Amino acid sequence: MTALTLDRLETPALLLDEARMQRNIDRMRARLQRLGVAFRPHVKTNKSLEVTQRLLPDGPGPITVSTLLEADFFAQHGFTDILYAVCIAPNKFAHAAALQDRGVRLTLILDSLQTAGLLAAERRRSGRSWPVLVEVDSDGHRSGVKPDAPELLEIGRFLEDAGIPVHGVMTHAGSSYDCRSIDAIRAMAQQERDAVVRAAQRLRAAGSACPVVSVGSTPTATFAEDLSGVTEVRAGVFVFFDLVMAGIKVCRVDDIALSVLGTVIGHRPDMGWTLVDAGWMAMSRDRGTAGQPVDQGYGLVCDLDGNPIEDLIMAGANQEHGILAHRSGKVQGALQLPVGTQVRILPNHACSTAAQYGQYHVVGADGAVTATWRRFNGWSA
Amino acid sequence: MTALTLDRLETPALLLDEARMQRNIDRMRARLQRLGVAFRPHVKTNKSLEVTQRLLPDGPGPITVSTLLEADFFAQHGFTDILYAVCIAPNKFAHAAALQDRGVRLTLILDSLQTAGLLAAERRRSGRSWPVLVEVDSDGHRSGVKPDAPELLEIGRFLEDAGIPVHGVMTHAGSSYDCRSIDAIRAMAQQERDAVVRAAQRLRAAGSACPVVSVGSTPTATFAEDLSGVTEVRAGVFVFFDLVMAGIKVCRVDDIALSVLGTVIGHRPDMGWTLVDAGWMAMSRDRGTAGQPVDQGYGLVCDLDGNPIEDLIMAGANQEHGILAHRSGKVQGALQLPVGTQVRILPNHACSTAAQYGQYHVVGADGAVTATWRRFNGWSA
Numbered sequence: 218m219t220a221l222t223l224d225r226l227e228t229p230a231l232l233l234d235e236a237r238m239q240r241n242i243d244r245m246r247a248r249l250q251r252l253g254v255a256f257r258p259h260v261k262t263n264k265s266l267e268v269t270q271r272l273l274p275d276g277p278g279p280i281t282v283s284t285l286l287e288a289d290f291f292a293q294h295g296f297t298d299i300l301y302a303v304c305i306a307p308n309k310f311a312h313a314a315a316l317q318d319r320g321v322r323l324t325l326i327l328d329s330l331q332t333a334g335l336l337a338a339e340r341r342r343s344g345r346s347w348p349v350l351v352e353v354d355s356d357g358h359r360s361g362v363k364p365d366a367p368e369l370l371e372i373g374r375f376l377e378d379a380g381i382p383v384h385g386v387m388t389h390a391g392s393s394y395d396c397r398s399i400d401a402i403r404a405m406a407q408q409e410r411d412a413v414v415r416a417a418q419r420l421r422a423a424g425s426a427c428p429v430v431s432v433g434s435t436p437t438a439t440f441a442e443d444l445s446g447v448t449e450v451r452a453g454v455f456v457f458f459d460l461v462m463a464g465i466k467v468c469r470v471d472d473i474a475l476s477v478l479g480t481v482i483g484h485r486p487d488m489g490w491t492l493v494d495a496g497w498m499a500m501s502r503d504r505g506t507a508g509q510p511v512d513q514g515y516g517l518v519c520d521l522d523g524n525p526i527e528d529l530i531m532a533g534a535n536q537e538h539g540i541l542a543h544r545s546g547k548v549q550g551a552l553q554l555p556v557g558t559q560v561r562i563l564p565n566h567a568c569s570t571a572a573q574y575g576q577y578h579v580v581g582a583d584g585a586v587t588a589t590w591r592r593f594n595g596w597s598a
Numbered sequence: 599m600t601a602l603t604l605d606r607l608e609t610p611a612l613l614l615d616e617a618r619m620q621r622n623i624d625r626m627r628a629r630l631q632r633l634g635v636a637f638r639p640h641v642k643t644n645k646s647l648e649v650t651q652r653l654l655p656d657g658p659g660p661i662t663v664s665t666l667l668e669a670d671f672f673a674q675h676g677f678t679d680i681l682y683a684v685c686i687a688p689n690k691f692a693h694a695a696a697l698q699d700r701g702v703r704l705t706l707i708l709d710s711l712q713t714a715g716l717l718a719a720e721r722r723r724s725g726r727s728w729p730v731l732v733e734v735d736s737d738g739h740r741s742g743v744k745p746d747a748p749e750l751l752e753i754g755r756f757l758e759d760a761g762i763p764v765h766g767v768m769t770h771a772g773s774s775y776d777c778r779s780i781d782a783i784r785a786m787a788q789q790e791r792d793a794v795v796r797a798a799q800r801l802r803a804a805g806s807a808c809p810v811v812s813v814g815s816t817p818t819a820t821f822a823e824d825l826s827g828v829t830e831v832r833a834g835v836f837v838f839f840d841l842v843m844a845g846i847k848v849c850r851v852d853d854i855a856l857s858v859l860g861t862v863i864g865h866r867p868d869m870g871w872t873l874v875d876a877g878w879m880a881m882s883r884d885r886g887t888a889g890q891p892v893d894q895g896y897g898l899v900c901d902l903d904g905n906p907i908e909d910l911i912m913a914g915a916n917q918e919h920g921i922l923a924h925r926s927g928k929v930q931g932a933l934q935l936p937v938g939t940q941v942r943i944l945p946n947h948a949c950s951t952a953a954q955y956g957q958y959h960v961v962g963a964d965g966a967v968t969a970t971w972r973r974f975n976g977w978s979a
Contacts, residue, residue: 224689226689227666227689227690227693227977228690228977229977230977230978261917261918283879283917283918284918285608303863303875303918303919304863304864304873304875305863306609306861306862306937306938307861307937307938308605308606308607308608308609308861308938308940309608309609312608327864328864329864329865329937331864331936331937331938332863332937335938357869359873359916359919359921360863360864360866360873391916480687480688480689482684482685482686482687482713482741483685483708483709483710483712483713483741484710485741488738492685492740492741494684494685494687497884497950498664498950498953499977501882501883502882502883502884502885502950503878503883504883504885535740535772536642536664537642537664537665537684538684538740538741540740555712556687556688556710556713556716557687557688557689557716559689566883568879568917569878569879569883572879572954573953573975573976574976575975575976575978576978594954594956594975595954595955595956596608596609596610596611596880597608597611597957
């Protein structure tokens with residue numbers, strides 16, 4: 218059989234460099250093992266059976282999901298220990314019950330007395346409850362209860378009284394994405410750990426068992442030095458990495474395992490532009506590097522071997538058109554890549570770019586496509 | 599049968615207000631009829647059989663596509679007159695040939711001698727050719743040949759010599775999205791028309807038949823006053839409209855037919871935040887209103903009837919979390935929508951938000967879900 222080489226692919230297409238991915242996985246697993254914490258990978262980035270199987274090579278282990286569709290999919294493939302890491306809404310109770318009925322130990326999260334009240338009402342109505350973690354706000358980034366807030370203990374007491382034991386606490390230091398140095402990420406990791414361990418201590422002192430203490434973000438998981446008191450780490454983006462992560466030095470550009478294959482379709486020499494058939498629909502509208510010291514536009518352009526073409530970025534994008542230009546905007550010296558030339562474009566954000574595709578073309582060491590792995594998107598089948 | 603009401607839907611979900619959509623379609627069709635031009639709707643926004651059937655109520659008519667997957671899908675449903683409106687790349691010749699073999703009259707576009715050369719080589723190799731339009735640059739926005747450039751006639755001559763007759767010219771005045779007044783859009787529509795008609799005249803004077811003169815963008819199609827010499831109009835976004843279009847007064851906010859249904863999952867009263875289970879994955883990362891006089895964040899928040907909740911926008915977003923806040927950022931007076939409350943969020947850009955979903959929940963006049971229409975995404979099945 219002839220190998221399927223990249224030049225035989227129709228573009229745009231999503232490429233996954235298997236060796237880089239495996240290196241990213243091995244590094245994170247070894248690190249968490251050294252730190253003595255369990256790994257509950259977040260599958261929201263990959264949404265793929267094959268990738269998740271490589272994250273958990275010993276068989277279906279604990280996973281974190283961002284949608285109940287992810288829970289459905291992985292349950293179907295034998296994963297039974299699933300944390301749904303978005304505060305639960307009542308219109309999802311029926312779905313959560315169906316997952317439980319098929320044998321999934323689905324853990325839910327909440328951060329308010331209002332939601333605790335809705336769960337208690339559901340338990341009274343249907344006799345149904347789920348293990349719950351209380352979300353802790355460790356960095357003012359999003360949701361969660363402050364570790365020292367009176368409400369934390371009120372939620373704990375309310376749940377215990379309602380017959381819903383507090384299974385633990387969790388937090389996500391999303392602000393680590395905005396750190397500008399490794400020292401800052403290390404400090405954020407410590408802050409994340411301290412906040413959630415403190416919350417667990419308070420709940421335990423008030424009588425909850427609270428066995429689970431869960432943290433997670435790719436930057437903090439990569440640089441945490443002390444995870445004492447933490448029982449598990451969630452992280453997802455590290456499996457592919459991206460330009461945002463490279464921009465804050467959590468990875469190197471050549472760790473990025475995901476790229477979009479595009480083809481040159483025209484030029485505007487007067488503007489210094491090279492046009493490709495991969496626009497924002499192919500890259501996503503994510504401009505996550507816009508606020509970083511090095512703005513990569515919609516992506517960093519590489520040759521077919523995955524090596525950056527110096528200072529060529531996707532400077533602009535229409536729905537199906539990418540405008541490649543020199544980073545500086547200079548017109549003279551713009552590269553002349555003839556029509557038909559293929560390029561690989563590294564994405565700002567792995568989660569958003571991957572979500573534009575239904576499959577990964579897996580690229581092996583020799584540059585040939587060795588497999589096609591399906592991925593899914595959305596919230597319902 | 600009990601009607602499926604919105605409160606029974608799991609969130610996030612994509613809602614389509616059928617009455618608003620029908621009004622948008624009727625208005626555009628009547629307008630183009632008055633102007634005496636044919637309609638070749640762009641289906642890239644909707645990617646749905648049911649929506650496209652409403653755009654062309656007399657049966658499968660001419661359509662514009664942005665991907666060959668759109669061509670495949672609509673060909674399967676009887677559409678045979680298809681314009682692929684992105685300059686062709688050689689790795690798509692095989693796909694374009696397969697479409698032709700199943701009876702599709704597929705028209706391709708190009709804007710360079712390089713691409714003309716590749717098409718000529720393909721014709722020599724396989725005997726295969728397609729009708730081609732030359733893309734004209736009417737506004738410096740993207741690709742295309744300037745209407746007065748010598749290259750236009752060089753391309754025409756090369757194609758005719760190669761036995762590939764020039765079927766016409768096309769342009770897309772994408773800059774109309776950046777107009778700040780209706781007068782500016784009218785002027786842009788005139789510029790778009792003049793450029794492409796001028797290009798057609800030059801090609802005809804040089805001996806090409808050039809029967810097709812195609813223009814299209816929702817803003818220019820909505821306000822063009824003179825389309826003499828133009829044979830067809832492409833437009834797509836108008837079917838749903840969005841906040842970007844409302845921001846440049848091409849539609850009113852209550853013309854927007856698309857919204858994302860989300861549910862309140864928590865609050866941060868100290869910040870004035872209400873959190874919902876629809877984040878950037880549900881809205882897309884499109885921040886198209888960021889550069890407009892009124893920045894709508896990731897979307898404008900409405901109640902379940904579709905009426906804006908005054909000055910409440912999605913001010914920030916994580917992957918599955920939306921942060922709703924008062925437009926001014928003020929904390930006091932922030933609305934208290936209890937956990938479980940559903941809201942409808944109007945999108946910045948219909949194309950990018952719709953692409954995050956595999957289906958539309960169609961909402962009828964009484965606010966009940968009357969149908970579910972599938973849509974597809976990506977570039978390959």
